Amino acid sequence: MISIRSSYHPIEVAILWCDLVDHAEEILQVDLSLPGSLLRHFPQWPLLHKSIECINDAIGCGDLPATYLGCPMTTAIQIHREFCCVRRADLLVWFMRNFPDQKPAFLFSSNLDHAECISLNTHLVQQADLQASQRIIEKLREELKATTEEMTALVNLNRELSEKLNACGIPSELSEGTHNLLVGALLEVTLGKSKSGQRQSIYPSQAALVEAITRRFPGMGGLSKHTIDRRFANARRHLAQALPG
Template identity: 65%
Template sequence: MISIRSSYHPIDAAILWCGLADHEEEILRVDLSHPGSLLKHFPQWPFLHIYAECIYDAIVSGELPATCLGRPITLDNQVHREYWTIRRADLLVWFARNYPGEKPAFLFPQNLNHLNCVSLNAHLVQEAEVSAAQRTIDKLRDELAARAEELATLTSCNSELTTRLEAQGIPSEASESTHNMLVGAMLAVTVGKSKDGRQQSIYKSQSDLVQEILRRFPGLPSLSKSTIDRRFAHARRYFAQVGRG
């Protein structure tokens, strides 16, 4: 007979597992709060004690989920065994995993055609795979969140550093490119020649322009000959590259 109950006490499950439903009332009249009570009062049914202890051990080890007065049973909450309750679904899964050869009638339908049904083992395997996949997804989601947080921190640091550099007069990459474009264009107009080959400036070469700058602004910071030559050369290269691109 298939039970339609949604939950069981461990003793109830052991009684049904042993096929002693007809003796349930007799068994439950005994004080079963002590582990050895079943074996003491019903030595003629040794498996009743064995099966009950199997269920209790599974609950204590965390292998079989159970509750006590509605609260989950944990390592710190394992008293009042007479009030423990197991959900039918959890009990069925526990049987399938640990006692695949056992098919108690109170849990498993007997003599039914399952040709078009997915086996319980297959379902449990699929359920385990889905759980593993979900754990992987959760782990990846946590890693993504951590990377996003790191990126946000780096972006904030970069913005702060750019602001500090600009405040100190150190150009950013964008302003550096703009400066090179301006200086390169100025040099092209100042010391270059027109398309028809005419001189465009009183300065015949870049060297003459540098000499004039040094003559007019002697001793100013960042206006040494080596600095000006280097900056002019870099600006002309950049300007030429942009013009070719």
């Protein structure tokens, strides 16, 4: 006969599973908080001990959902598992997944046949699976929300850093390219020759121009010979890449 109860204590599940309902009163008098107490008191029923151990292990690892005082249990909660409860729907799912060859009478019907109807057991299993999926979806939503908030914070931080860089006068990649083109054009006009072949500068070469700059601004940061040579080379390269042909 199928039990119509919606939830059970672990020891009740073990008693029903082992078909020891006639001895339930005697079994329930044992202090279950003591390890191996069932095996010591009832050595004639070794399956009772194995069943309760199996159920408690499933609860402990989260394979069999359980509640304690109406609150979901987690592996971090350290309490006496004999005082928790497991739902009928979760028991059905647990048995079908872990013991498909066993159909305890208190959960599974053996004399009802509704071929064209969805059985109560099937409904409860599907309901339990749906609730588990909903919990997963809710967890994913929370993770998505946290990730979105983190990305928003990074975007805001990037904007703030860009504003600070602009305020400090540090050129961006675009303005750097523009500066290089401008310097390259100035070098070309200054050190190059006119269309008639006349030299347009008093400096015969780039080296002479660099020497004049370092002599006029000695020790000034950013105007060392090495820095000027490097910047002039970058400027000439950008100009050459920008010129047609």
